[in-house]
Amino acid sequence: MDKRQAMGSGPSGPRAAAETPGMGNVGVDVGYRGERLGLPREGPGSLASTGRRLAAIFVDWALCGLIAYGLLADGQTRAANSWTLPVFVVMSVLLVGTLGRTPGKRLLGLRVVHVSGGRLSFPRAVVRTVLLALAIPALVWDRDTRGLHDKLADAVQVRA
Known part of the structure; x- marks a missing residue:
């Protein structure tokens, strides 16, 4: 050997x-990614790819940066940088907790749901977003490429 x-x-x-x-x-x-969670191999309801998830968070971060720059920082770049994370947290909590998706996720055809397939509750959306804002939990993945922030919130990102 x-x-x-x-x-x-x-x-x-x-x-x-x-x-x-x-x-x-x-x-x-x-098995395939998402099989342990009872998700289909491909198509709607299947586990979202890592590339799409990263692209969605990039779009959301850029949008929050624009909001912080234009509305909260009076056009000052340094102040905008300090407001981007709070804007991201508020946007994510409100939109994932109510609609199950952020603008970036909608643009890329993704949705955040409970592992049972139902809507993610508002408290779980808060837990997920706070852990995502800490960054480290989002960088710890399991074999289904679910981040620790999703695992602790019993959430999964699927294709819409």
């Missing part, structure tokens, strides 16, 4: 190593 295969690296990667019989795991099938 090649040392790279034993470590789960190299051309085969960790997933292939986990699924390879004889590696001490007898053909483990890890």
Whole structure:
């Protein structure tokens, strides 16, 4: 056995190593992203891709930066930078807690829902947004690429 295969690296990667019989795991099938949550593999209701989620948060952050610059900071860049995060938190709490999506998510065809498939409650939207604003929980992912902020709020971002 090649040392790279034993470590789960190299051309085969960790997933292939986990699924390879004889590696001490007898053909483990890890399934597709979102399968453990009961989500479809693709199409509406499937787990949102990482690229779309990042693009949506970029759009939302830019929009909040514009709001902070134009309405709250009187055109001063330094003051606008200090207002962008509070505007982002307020926007996210209000819109995810009521509509299940922000402007960036709507533009990219995403929705935030409870893992059961229902609407995310307002208190869960608050927890999710506060953790997202801290940044670190959003950078800790599971194998379904759900951030810690989504896991703790029992939320999932799906394609609309």
